[in-house]
Amino acid sequence: MAEALLEAKNVSKHFGGVVAVNSVSVTIEQGSIYAVIGPNGAGKTTFFNALSGFYIPDGGQVLYKGQDITTMPNWQRVQLGMSRTFQTPSIFPELTVYENLLIGVQSQQKIAFKLRLPSAARKKEIDARIDELLGFVNLVHLKDRPVAELSHGSQRLCEIAMSLSVDPTIVLLDEPMAGLAEAETERIMRVIRDLHDRLGLTVLFVEHNMRVVLSLADHITVLDRGAMLAQGTPSEISNSQTVREAYLGQEVLNRV
Amino acid sequence: MNRRQKQGYITAIAAVVLLAILPLKLGSHSVLSLLHLDVSILSEMLLFAIAAMSVNLLLGYTGLMSFGNAAYFGLGAYGAGLSIHYLNMNFIEGAIIGTAVALVGGLLVGPFLLRRRGIYFALLTLAFGQVFYFIAYRANEFTGGEDGMSFPRPYFGFPGWHMDLQEGTFYYLMLLVFAAVLVGFWLIVRSPFGRTLQAIRQNELRVRYLGLDSNKFIFVALLVSAAMAGLAGALYGLLIMFAAPLMLDWQQSGDFVMIMILGGAGSIWGPVVGSLIYVIGKDIISTLTQTWQIYIGALFVICVIAFPSGLLGTLLNSIARRDVGAPISEEAAPHKARESGAPAGNAAVAAEQKES
Ligand SMILES: Nc1ncnc2c1ncn2[C@@H]1O[C@H](COP(=O)(O)OP(=O)(O)OP(=O)(O)O)[C@@H](O)[C@H]1O
Ligand SMILES: [Mg+2]
Numbered sequence: 001m002a003e004a005l006l007e008a009k010n011v012s013k014h015f016g017g018v019v020a021v022n023s024v025s026v027t028i029e030q031g032s033i034y035a036v037i038g039p040n041g042a043g044k045t046t047f048f049n050a051l052s053g054f055y056i057p058d059g060g061q062v063l064y065k066g067q068d069i070t071t072m073p074n075w076q077r078v079q080l081g082m083s084r085t086f087q088t089p090s091i092f093p094e095l096t097v098y099e100n101l102l103i104g105v106q107s108q109q110k111i112a113f114k115l116r117l118p119s120a121a122r123k124k125e126i127d128a129r130i131d132e133l134l135g136f137v138n139l140v141h142l143k144d145r146p147v148a149e150l151s152h153g154s155q156r157l158c159e160i161a162m163s164l165s166v167d168p169t170i171v172l173l174d175e176p177m178a179g180l181a182e183a184e185t186e187r188i189m190r191v192i193r194d195l196h197d198r199l200g201l202t203v204l205f206v207e208h209n210m211r212v213v214l215s216l217a218d219h220i221t222v223l224d225r226g227a228m229l230a231q232g233t234p235s236e237i238s239n240s241q242t243v244r245e246a247y248l249g250q251e252v253l254n255r256v
Numbered sequence: 257m258n259r260r261q262k263q264g265y266i267t268a269i270a271a272v273v274l275l276a277i278l279p280l281k282l283g284s285h286s287v288l289s290l291l292h293l294d295v296s297i298l299s300e301m302l303l304f305a306i307a308a309m310s311v312n313l314l315l316g317y318t319g320l321m322s323f324g325n326a327a328y329f330g331l332g333a334y335g336a337g338l339s340i341h342y343l344n345m346n347f348i349e350g351a352i353i354g355t356a357v358a359l360v361g362g363l364l365v366g367p368f369l370l371r372r373r374g375i376y377f378a379l380l381t382l383a384f385g386q387v388f389y390f391i392a393y394r395a396n397e398f399t400g401g402e403d404g405m406s407f408p409r410p411y412f413g414f415p416g417w418h419m420d421l422q423e424g425t426f427y428y429l430m431l432l433v434f435a436a437v438l439v440g441f442w443l444i445v446r447s448p449f450g451r452t453l454q455a456i457r458q459n460e461l462r463v464r465y466l467g468l469d470s471n472k473f474i475f476v477a478l479l480v481s482a483a484m485a486g487l488a489g490a491l492y493g494l495l496i497m498f499a500a501p502l503m504l505d506w507q508q509s510g511d512f513v514m515i516m517i518l519g520g521a522g523s524i525w526g527p528v529v530g531s532l533i534y535v536i537g538k539d540i541i542s543t544l545t546q547t548w549q550i551y552i553g554a555l556f557v558i559c560v561i562a563f564p565s566g567l568l569g570t571l572l573n574s575i576a577r578r579d580v581g582a583p584i585s586e587e588a589a590p591h592k593a594r595e596s597g598a599p600a601g602n603a604a605v606a607a608e609q610k611e612s
Binding site for chain 1: 443444446447448449451452454455458459461462463464465466467468469470472473
């Protein structure tokens, strides 16, 4: 069995009286593509936020490679190797695609705090890295455009490239395909495959579209009203009676 | 060197040369005397420009509104004045001590400011500014209280060489300092550090999720800003040979913000243009009427409404638009696509595909 990379143990988070996440435990093994699914308001984003340090959970533990990171500041988690995207792309809208990636590459190369311009050799290295990242998500042709001018799908891809710029071990993608047309969904699916197959990354993602989840993920957790409803492989999930009854429409599963 | 850089160098050199020849006499007149302006007005203009640049580093680049930079400005003036008055410091020492005192002020309040953002940050800078104001106001025996304190302008120089600074030579010294600050500022905002500040202005959360401790960057920006304002204040104290509580007051802070916004936040030259308009406008209008503040205020309101990105900003934008000639097709309407939210932007997609 592969080693556990990221673990949540009985993680809970509530907002006032609303229990957004209720004692959820998952174990994400190195090299897997792990999906979190559930209806609107199930607590998927809140769970992501607790894992990535956007919120400190009210209860439970988050472990990364066995280290307790429950209360670690978010930027330190990124340095450890966890990066993420957001349900609404979080980018630098007025900066160009190139500059958006530059911030991350500077961070990864530990030169973001420098007051001196990078040397010519270093600059070349940085530019090559940015080209590589843009090549990966197919945005090279938009390099010098302000990100605000890009389509929603391209902004998503730019954000994914940004999350890669820090050289992560695991990427957390919150609904990377939400609101996209079919063609762009395909494009992002291919990118997620490549993250795993070509870059050897571990991927944790939230997604509504059952077809996408069942074809991409090797492990799935189903959340419903903050609680864990089921957990397992795609075939276990699609055959689970609980999931069928509680969440998934019968026809959805029959089609797969 | 790319075209924009070249333009930057040319603008900088042209501006400094222009500023240098303004007071020069041709026959019995100079440009200044023809405008009935005193050379010390130009010194004031340069020093206010530096103070407005210190606000610009925070608002225009980092996205943090400071209504308290006059506190550093005043600390600089008092630091210089007190050290000259009580400790017999020379000009250079006075300027350095003034700057250092402002920096210490920044070190003291910085950790508290770091915890706040947006309007709370602005209010806290205002509150801290007033704390320093009241200290200067209250410490009667030491600072002269409400009336302020006069002090002499020491010789400029080092042991072995020194010169007397008259208004003219003082101005050229200020021009030198200003040029140095401008170059320093330009280097900072272009550096990896400066680019990270600009990223923080746009989206601090994303900066953190790129593995950067944004607080560390903001703290250093606060210190640089405090030191710049302190230097400007120390030299301003040496210019008018006086330090008073009003220099630390929120109204003074507001003037720096106004100067920056007049010219255009987020650009290197904006505060300089703003300062030119403010100082000269104030000088001309105040000879005509007692209630000059009303007119400056009105001018400010008109400018903000007519030129939302500042006088310089608006000018540059219009030049840039003519220059590049709308690289993005109109039907792409990218901004609209973005504002209308998620799945929009089909037009933008089309435009991208056309390009690729
Ligand atoms: N900051 C917040 N303050 C208060 N309540 C919140 C907050 N964030 C989320 N919630 C509530 O917590 C619950 C879970 O929300 P969450 O955003 O995690 O759901 P989700 O599964 O990501 O939904 P979606 O599919 O719509 O993105 C919801 O009831 C939501 O209203
Ligand atoms: Mg969500």
